[in-house]
Amino acid sequence: MTSFAEPGFLVSTRLGALVRNELAPFPGRMNAVWRYLLVSALVIVISMTLQVPALGLSLMIVFFTARDNAPLTLTTCVFSVIGTTFAIGVALVLLKSTMGYPMLCLLGAAAILFCGIYFMRISKFGQLGYLAAIVVCYSLTMLDVVNDPEFMTRFLLWIWVATVYPILITALVNLILLPAHPEQQLKEELLRQLDDVERQLEARHTGSMPPPLGLDSIEQGALALYRHLSMATLADPAYRRDRGFHLMVITTVDRLRTAAVRLSRLPGTDAERPEWLSGLRAACGDLRQTLAGDRPFRVDPALVADRMAEGPVDAVLQEMGHALNALAEAESLPHAAGAAAREGLIASDWLSNPVYGQFALKTVLAGMICYLFQAAVQWPGIHTAPMTCFIVALPSLGASSRRGTLRVIGCALGSMVTLLITVCLIPHLDTITGLLLLTMPVIAAGAWIAAGSERFSYIGLQFVFAFSLALFGKFAPSTNLPEIRDRMVGIVIGVTVSMLIYSLLWPEREGSELWAMLARLVRSIAGLARAGGGGGTEADRMRDLAAARKEGWSRLAANRDMESRVALEPGWQYAHDAVTVDLQTWFAQAQETLFSVHWLQALLHDAGPELGAPFLNTCEQFREDSARRLDQLAERLDTRSLDRAPVSLSASLAAFDRQSLPELDSAASPGRIQEIVSAVHAINERIAQLNAHFASGAQPTAEPR
Numbered sequence: 001m002t003s004f005a006e007p008g009f010l011v012s013t014r015l016g017a018l019v020r021n022e023l024a025p026f027p028g029r030m031n032a033v034w035r036y037l038l039v040s041a042l043v044i045v046i047s048m049t050l051q052v053p054a055l056g057l058s059l060m061i062v063f064f065t066a067r068d069n070a071p072l073t074l075t076t077c078v079f080s081v082i083g084t085t086f087a088i089g090v091a092l093v094l095l096k097s098t099m100g101y102p103m104l105c106l107l108g109a110a111a112i113l114f115c116g117i118y119f120m121r122i123s124k125f126g127q128l129g130y131l132a133a134i135v136v137c138y139s140l141t142m143l144d145v146v147n148d149p150e151f152m153t154r155f156l157l158w159i160w161v162a163t164v165y166p167i168l169i170t171a172l173v174n175l176i177l178l179p180a181h182p183e184q185q186l187k188e189e190l191l192r193q194l195d196d197v198e199r200q201l202e203a204r205h206t207g208s209m210p211p212p213l214g215l216d217s218i219e220q221g222a223l224a225l226y227r228h229l230s231m232a233t234l235a236d237p238a239y240r241r242d243r244g245f246h247l248m249v250i251t252t253v254d255r256l257r258t259a260a261v262r263l264s265r266l267p268g269t270d271a272e273r274p275e276w277l278s279g280l281r282a283a284c285g286d287l288r289q290t291l292a293g294d295r296p297f298r299v300d301p302a303l304v305a306d307r308m309a310e311g312p313v314d315a316v317l318q319e320m321g322h323a324l325n326a327l328a329e330a331e332s333l334p335h336a337a338g339a340a341a342r343e344g345l346i347a348s349d350w351l352s353n354p355v356y357g358q359f360a361l362k363t364v365l366a367g368m369i370c371y372l373f374q375a376a377v378q379w380p381g382i383h384t385a386p387m388t389c390f391i392v393a394l395p396s397l398g399a400s401s402r403r404g405t406l407r408v409i410g411c412a413l414g415s416m417v418t419l420l421i422t423v424c425l426i427p428h429l430d431t432i433t434g435l436l437l438l439t440m441p442v443i444a445a446g447a448w449i450a451a452g453s454e455r456f457s458y459i460g461l462q463f464v465f466a467f468s469l470a471l472f473g474k475f476a477p478s479t480n481l482p483e484i485r486d487r488m489v490g491i492v493i494g495v496t497v498s499m500l501i502y503s504l505l506w507p508e509r510e511g512s513e514l515w516a517m518l519a520r521l522v523r524s525i526a527g528l529a530r531a532g533g534g535g536g537t538e539a540d541r542m543r544d545l546a547a548a549r550k551e552g553w554s555r556l557a558a559n560r561d562m563e564s565r566v567a568l569e570p571g572w573q574y575a576h577d578a579v580t581v582d583l584q585t586w587f588a589q590a591q592e593t594l595f596s597v598h599w600l601q602a603l604l605h606d607a608g609p610e611l612g613a614p615f616l617n618t619c620e621q622f623r624e625d626s627a628r629r630l631d632q633l634a635e636r637l638d639t640r641s642l643d644r645a646p647v648s649l650s651a652s653l654a655a656f657d658r659q660s661l662p663e664l665d666s667a668a669s670p671g672r673i674q675e676i677v678s679a680v681h682a683i684n685e686r687i688a689q690l691n692a693h694f695a696s697g698a699q700p701t702a703e704p705r
Contacts, residue, residue, distance in 0.1 A: 028451075032066070037447060039062045040059055044432075046165070068180065109136050116136070182236075185231075186225065191292070196257055201277050219553045249327060258599070312678075374386065381485075396509070400502055408492060413466075414466030417442055417467055423481075470484045528549060530623060530624065531544045531548035541605075630687065
């Protein structure tokens, strides 16, 4: 019998949950799929009708340029047209100058590839260099098959057409026919998160089991809201003018959802406080109408007036009421942020930092090894090998490994689907209508994956690319099965060679940087503990809390992303003692600590006017002590030192215990006081777990293998 504690069972369970989460629907995902499908159908019909070559490339360009929203798509399309035109021009100059001189052509191509990858690494406009490298590499592999100057010139010009016209169609569909405006995306995400809150309130009101809500949903939801707001302020002057008010709306919904997560963790399925729950549900419904119709939001004063919190559930409901009331009382706040420092278009150390040159040299070396192998074995079908070396070229070893892994997975899935279709269905097709009916479901599956999070979206792009390249290699559906095999072999060879080169020559590992990232995460939690304690107006305090909360969730997401890259670095378990800690557990504890600190801040904010000075001073001292303890943990992470005892919170906790309720000069209910004390002890426990886990997981530095 399989034990539920066995590592294999735990890994499969975690993987299954991850896949379900990545494939789950969210606002805007189906809209993105329809945009992908419409553009792909138009491109297939146009290319087949007008006999434009490289249909597989055209479909990949559609997925490469279509973004989450219209402004970002327009920017990507403009840079793609400029980059493609520049790349084709460079390739034509190379062919004109070196045609008939193979060695000179090889050296010239290597020089252009080096400059393109170097520029990609140092500039914000690195896409120009990246496209130039891809086109030149593709031209170099074609020269082994066709050594005809006129044919190559016409072929490259057709490549320009096959690349540019899908970009124009993508821009047309995304900007006019099916636009995805960031303002609308922000509203849809706000409404989706309000749905979660209302479901929790409905479950409590009816006495049914509330649906589970995890802390990951808070992190993902908050970051999605801030991302949509950032794009909306760039696209809409009204959002830019009233950015302060929209931040207040985001903060309110975030507070409601955090309280809903807290509510989902509390036991009890009987109906509790029916009038209070009904009032909160009605207020959430009014907020929904406000978000949908842009009308002023009002809250019944009875919702927050004279409510005595007698337990954990009451404290959560009171937090929801205060969050809604704060939004109702808020006015449009001007965005008073100072001018952000502009970064240069080119890295300031582009001449002095040797890493950029080493990165370009490694990439070119890997590509040339694959090209020479392809030429030596006279196997033109594996031309995807040198191309793969440039496609997976990313600054760090872990990022390149992840990109290579996703490329192999996506292309393998696409190749298997193509193989099945080629054997079973292609022989029965005789019209373009049948071809579209066959290809659209496959493209829709790839589009659904590509429209997801950045963690797995690249699989969708490679899935569609492998499928379209194998099926649309000519102006009729292809039945050449060896082409599918050859391209897959080339991709595996390219990824393998790249990983070997990147691991052996100047490896750019992120394992050591992970310590600093962990320290910054802990400092952001300390910043949240201190936020709002420096006086100022209520609006200033709420703004500080919102900024500190956003910083904490952003740091947590950045740490998880880096951890996923470090885990893919070859030999990471030997090269970095930083990753010997069980990071998944550590991140979960950090997430719980962040959640607990925020909950204490919410309780103190709601009960602030009712708390007496002695108890409030004790709370402020505990917040400062816990922040100091977190800062010390961050310093220990920076220095990897375990020889210093952590700051003790025993004195702050004892201060709470010394203040009995009759002695408190406080109008707060005993239940509310007890809830604050429980939150304080929860924070102490979470911080103690972080210290203990770090101390037990850190090991002496191991020698790299």
